[in-house]
Amino acid sequence: MCKAFSCICPEVGEVIWKLGMDSHVDLISKAGLKDDTNDSNHLTFAKIEITPNNRDYRHPDKWTLHIDESITPSWWSKGYEAACWDAHNAWCRQLYKILDIKKEVVNPFKDVKPPKKITEKHIKLLQKWDSVGSSVGSSVWDSVWASVGSLFDIPRDQWKYCEKLTGQGYPFQSAVDLWKLGLVPSFDGKVWRLHGGPKAEVLFKIGVDELREYK
DSSP: OOOSSEEEEESSSOOBOBTTBOOHHHHHHHHTOOOOOOOTTTOOEEEEEEEETTOOSSSOOOEEEEESSSOOOTTOOHHHHHHHHHHHHHHHHHHHHHBOTTSOOOOTTTTSOOOSSOOHHHHHHHHHHHHHHHHHOOSHHHHHHHHHHTTBOOOGGGSTTOTTOOSSSOTTHHHHHHHHTTOEEEEOSSEEEEEETTTTEEEEEEEHHHHHHOO
């Protein structure tokens, strides 16, 4: 499974990486390479991950390099490893320019007690998230990534797929606001639900047409 930091280390040439691109498949495609052999003598690149041992990218402890495949290229050596560490250092310089480590990270199912009653405030936030979902998606994982994205200080016009969205500031803030209130939305194509509490129970549901007409 690919993780940040992921890179491709070729036998010949510079290490391939890109901030925000953690998939080895995408990196291989970007470089125009072919992943078509399991023979260590014929591998032309290695798939590399460098991850913090504590799995905390905001406050990492020790970083460890892994070859993300069962076979190590026959040409692999300390020199290639050093090149990967150099690429990782460059990645870190870019990442920590935009990652706000002071922002609070919240688990909506554990850290926040959900409201006893869903009010107009919550429905309006859900309505706004529905309008965002029409452009960029509306699954539970979209809410997760919206919360993660709020930790990054990136200009609004640099977020992808947001050209049709109105307003100022972080384009996915409605999902973040629900998240911090202990509410996580989900959508099955017809009905919106708000989940909350340790068991992620359904606390509220509303048809998509009713939600869009809500005033």
